[in-house]
Each structure stands twice: as structure tokens, then as C-alpha cells.
Amino acid sequence: MDRLQGLLQRFSVSAQMFHSGALCGINDFEVNGQGQLHLVRRGPLEVRHAGESHLITEPSLLFYPRPMAHRFVSDPDTGADMACANLAFGGVATARVAGGGNPISRALPAFTCLPLSELRGAEAVLELLFDEAFAQRCGRQAVVDRLFDVVLVLLLRHLLDSGRIQAGPLAGLGHPQLAKALVALHDEPAKPWTLESLATQAGMSRSRFAEVFAQVVGMPPATYLASYRITLAQDALLRGDKLDRIAQDVGYGSAAALSRAFTAVAGLSPREWRQAAAAAAT
16 A cells, blocks of 8 residues: 555655755745755754754754745854755645645645654665765756655655654554555545445444544544545646536536535635636746
């Protein structure tokens, strides 16, 4: 059972390196509409954001899945050696619109700091990434961007396995029984899921499944299913798909049924939402 495949197939996650080398003194990173992933090869480095301060003294990963202003402070002469990338989560450009945003980025902590030594299986990838990032070889940007993508997936896997995500759908994917139901739902969102059929997937009674799902994921199963379907519908709207086709693909019998569900979740009709998303992207 691959807990991430269904989400990653439907919602793109990609990285683009924008800095490699030493960062010296004070460096401010303003909100740019994207998340960011920073790899610290050598510190020390002080990280400041949202009234918090963290001192990084060992090779570490700094992960901001959603836009957040932050400041790095290092020695003004020797600095800190880093490779930094902007993150494009599919759908994140619509986060300012009601109900918009990528379900992966929405479910993650606002900030994660992790020693690189704790990212299991990443040693060879990180060694190659730093080697390419700090060199000037032909095709360097493309190689490093893809390696950042790999590090990001390894990080998501680590967060699931380590239990560091305490609530939301990714916490559900970290639960041994709920994960079975969530993976099935993500793989086949148009299937006529009921509380009973999802509980069967999880190997739990209906009442116990409903109780644990609400505690871990933060909402009832039916609410999550509706929200996930509407997120898929939003992604399809941005691609220009027709409403009738979207309704069939995400589990509603007609465009009218989808419109009612869409409005209930997003607070806007599909047409209004698409117009607002287009305006927000400009």
C-alpha cells in the first residue's frame, strides 16, 4: 500500500533551486506565493520567523510548505553553506480563494526543522545534490531540481512514519488502519463510498472508524470525502475541464449535483470560484 501515490499522482509537487553557496550575515525571505525548502550543509545558522528563533548547528533541512516570511542570520564573513529551492505545490496559487490550495501543503506543519542525519535513505541523494549544487556543470539546474523533488518525497515519507504530524489527512495516512481507507478513497474518489465501506477498508467497526477518523483527521469521513472531491474538481476547473465531465470523475451524478456540493464546501459556485482563481493568479 503506497500511502502517498494517490495524492502525488493528482497534485503535483516540484522544486526549483534559487540559491546555492554561502549565505552571509542577515538574509530575509519575503512571502513569494510559494513554499521553500532549505538544506543547510554547514552552519551555524539562526532561523527567525513568526516570533520564533531556532539555532541550527548541524546539517539540517528547513521546510516551509506554505509561504512564510523568515530570516536567516549567519556569520557575516564565513556565512552558512546552503542550497535553497522554491516549492510549487499544484493548486497552491488558488489558496487565497475559498477552499483552494494543495491538500498536501495544507496538511503539513507550517515549519519543519530536521537534522539531515534523521532523513533515512537520503545520504546518497543529499551528497549528489550538494555536489551538483555547489559545482558549475552543464545541466546543473535540472539535476538539482529533480534531486530536491526526491528529498521532498523522502521528507513526506519521514513525516508520515515518524508521527510528527498530529492531525489532518497526513496524520490519518500515518495511522495503520485509517491509512487503508484513505488510500482507497484517494485512489478511487468517484466510488460511491459510504461510512460502512470505508470502515470495511480500515478493518474497523462503523462507530469506531467514525470516532477515530474524526479524532485523527479532524473531521468526519463524509466531510473529508466531500472536501477531497471538491479539491479534485477545483484542480480540474483550473485545467479547463467541463463541469459534466468533472462531476463524473469526482463522484457526482450530474453537474447540478456537483455545483450544489461545490458551493457547500467552497462557498462559491464552480463558475464563481474559477473566476476568483483566475483573478488571484494575476
